[in-house]
Amino acid sequence: MIRTALAAAAFSLLAVTGALANPGSQDPAKVPAGNYVLDKRHASLLVKVPHMGGFSKFTMRFDRLDGSFAYEPATWATTKVTITADPTSINTGLPDFDKTIAGPSYFDSAKYPAITFVSTKAEGADGKGTVSGDLTFHGVTKPVVLDVTFNGVGPGMMGAGTRIGFSGTTHLKRSDFGVTTMSQFAGDDLDLLFEVEFVKK
Incomplete structure (x- = not known):
């Protein structure tokens, strides 16, 4: 009986917490001003590259991301967001291949320690919209445009703080950044997909 009551109470708490944590608005003008930092536990960056002409798209993930921005609702369109990925955190699911990708033949992470x-x-x-900016990868900086969905702003867990979320994609050619190794096995076109959440400090 006691166990059943505790389970019911826990379920009720989770239900209330979930309701409090839902995004409330997709209007950037309603995001509170302040400094925001990336929630690293709720951030992902996937890279898909065609394998051998397109039999499949080999998928990799960066496990270590960081980012921040200062926000002012009246000038949201000029907000300067900075995101970094650690090239040594590439995760293909194959540890030996991860070292090859991070090594001098591909990312050369010892020489270029950040993307x-x-x-x-x-x-x-x-x-819905776009975010334009400069991507520095493998020592080369190029302009890129991200297709972005603003998933909304709302309270954090238990109604504490402010949280905002975004989903997005972009398309790159690795040869534009000087990464041309093994072109007979891996295609030049990269699809990037990201999911990120930021919290107000």
Whole structure:
């Protein structure tokens, strides 16, 4: 009887917590001003590359991301977001191959220890838009455009703090950044998919 009551109470608490944590608005003007940092536990960056002409898209993940920005609702379109990925954190599910990808033949992470994106402008409405910026990868900086969905702003767990979330994609050619090794086995076109959440400090 006691166990059943405790289970019911826990379920009720989880239900209330979930309701409190739902995004409340997709309007960037309703995001509170302040400094935001990436919630690293709720951030992912996947890279898909065609294998041998397109039999499949080999998928990799960066396990270590970081990022932040200062936000002002009146000037949200010029918010400067900085995101970094640690190239040594590449995860293919094959540990030996991870070392090869991070090594001098591909990412050359000893020489280029960070992959960095710095935004220059944002555009959009109704939760959909683009974020333009400069991507520095393998020692080369190129402009890129991200297709982004603003998933919304709302309270954090137990109603504490402010949390915002985004989903997005972009498309790159690795040869534009000087990564051309093993081109007979891996395609030039990369699809990037990301899911990120930021919390207000």
